[in-house]
Amino acid sequence: MSHKLMCILLVITLLDTFFVLCAALDRRFLNDTIPPEELIRMMEGVKKTRYLLRNRSNNQWFSLSRRDPIPENIWVSGGDVKLIIHGYTFKEWQTTEEKIGEQGIFDLGIAYSLKNASSNVILLDWTILSTEPISRYFEAAQSTRFIGRDAALFLVRLAKEGYITDWDRVHIIGFSLGGHTVGVVGHEVQELAGSKIGRITGLDPAGPLFDIRGEMPGDLTRFLDKEDGKFVDIIHCNMRVPPSPIVGFLGSCLQAGHVDFYPDGGESQSGCTKEQDRTGSPCSHFKCVEYMTKSIRDKFLACPCENWNTFKQGKCECSFQSGGVLMGDPCCEPSASGQYYIQMK
Numbered sequence: 001m002s003h004k005l006m007c008i009l010l011v012i013t014l015l016d017t018f019f020v021l022c023a024a025l026d027r028r029f030l031n032d033t034i035p036p037e038e039l040i041r042m043m044e045g046v047k048k049t050r051y052l053l054r055n056r057s058n059n060q061w062f063s064l065s066r067r068d069p070i071p072e073n074i075w076v077s078g079g080d081v082k083l084i085i086h087g088y089t090f091k092e093w094q095t096t097e098e099k100i101g102e103q104g105i106f107d108l109g110i111a112y113s114l115k116n117a118s119s120n121v122i123l124l125d126w127t128i129l130s131t132e133p134i135s136r137y138f139e140a141a142q143s144t145r146f147i148g149r150d151a152a153l154f155l156v157r158l159a160k161e162g163y164i165t166d167w168d169r170v171h172i173i174g175f176s177l178g179g180h181t182v183g184v185v186g187h188e189v190q191e192l193a194g195s196k197i198g199r200i201t202g203l204d205p206a207g208p209l210f211d212i213r214g215e216m217p218g219d220l221t222r223f224l225d226k227e228d229g230k231f232v233d234i235i236h237c238n239m240r241v242p243p244s245p246i247v248g249f250l251g252s253c254l255q256a257g258h259v260d261f262y263p264d265g266g267e268s269q270s271g272c273t274k275e276q277d278r279t280g281s282p283c284s285h286f287k288c289v290e291y292m293t294k295s296i297r298d299k300f301l302a303c304p305c306e307n308w309n310t311f312k313q314g315k316c317e318c319s320f321q322s323g324g325v326l327m328g329d330p331c332c333e334p335s336a337s338g339q340y341y342i343q344m345k
């Protein structure tokens with residue numbers, strides 16, 4: 001089917017996603033090999049993306065769509081912006097709260113707003129496209145392109161309306177599939193507003209499909225990379241290290257940030273069993289969100305070293321003097337780069 005024909009079909013079907021479609025017309029966003037019904041479902045899903053803003057006066061989240069006005073008294077002008085994006089979600093969890101709460105995403109958002117009352121914390125809810133069945137994982141992964149674009153349009157709108165005045169004060173944090181979505185957001189903000197976002201954090205960016213990117217026909221996935229923001233840091237918790245099987249490890253081992261952290265070596269986390277890690281349990285994967293949340297209060301010193309074995313044997317000195325940096329939030333000087341290791345207890 002030609003791009004033109006597909007466009008006409010979609011415009012007729014979904015008049016009010018017209019703007020998203022125009023973006024989709026851009027060749028980067030559209031590929032003949034994605035079946036139109038799947039694309040339509042994605043567009044419908046993107047339309048249902050919600051942005052949850054923290055209301056500090058009642059400890060609740062206020063939900064709005066990309067185009068809804070920002071309610072009075074919810075935005076702290078001049079405050080930092082923390083945009084948090086969840087990953088693939090499970091059906092057994094029914095509500096949005098359960099689905100993204102399971103990953104620890106709400107705890108992370110709450111920790112940020114407790115840390116500094118003037119932070120504007122936003123959780124992006126894309127559970128409509130991120131939820132099982134697993135056969136939809138491919139679709140969920142492809143959707144990260146469109147979800148990221150939607151979030152970029154949302155942020156650019158906030159900037160136009162004066163809510164965001166300084167892109168350096170914006171930090172976007174994404175977990176798993178969200179760990180690649182944040183890269184799309186950063187990339188698109190550069191295209192739309194000509195500015196780089198201050199900081200982008202990938203928490204165990206998803207491995208499945210992304211590790212074999214480019215090998216699937218019609219693949220639109222885009223891997224987080226250090227060009228996406230001024231400072232990009234990645235924490236690896238459940239990475240697949242080739243030649244281990246593709247299934248079972250939920251994160252990617254690709255070193256793609258200015259700084260990449262490998263707690264406990266980056267494959268398996270303390271408190272999770274080897275069996276869990278081999279069988280695709282998200283135990284180690286979820287730890288990345290937990291570490292980020294804990295880092296807001298506790299300090300996690302991570303140090304440069306050539307690899308995990310050398311680090312574990314105590315052969316790399318670990319202190320601030322020897323080049324150590326903090327993993328999580330706050331992180332590092334903008335000049336920090338490379339791979340950092342830390343033993344979690």
Ligand SMILES: *[C@@H]1O[C@H](CO)[C@@H](O)[C@H](O)[C@H]1NC(C)=O
Nearest residue numbers: 055056057058062071072074
């Ligand atoms: C925030 O919470 C307060 C107190 O419950 C409430 O009056 C107000 O309407 C809420 N604002 C939004 C935007 O949810």
Ligand SMILES: *[C@@H]1O[C@H](CO)[C@@H](O)[C@H](O)[C@H]1NC(C)=O
Nearest residue numbers: 078079080115116117118119
């Ligand atoms: C909270 O954030 C604001 C805006 O970034 C900053 O000026 C202030 O120092 C922060 N307060 C604390 C306690 O960190």
Ligand SMILES: *[C@@H]1O[C@H](CO)[C@@H](O)[C@H](O)[C@H]1NC(C)=O
Nearest residue numbers: 027028030031033217218219
């Ligand atoms: C569409 O998919 C084909 C592989 O089927 C690939 O060669 C091409 O680069 C893709 N086009 C875009 C715009 O992503």
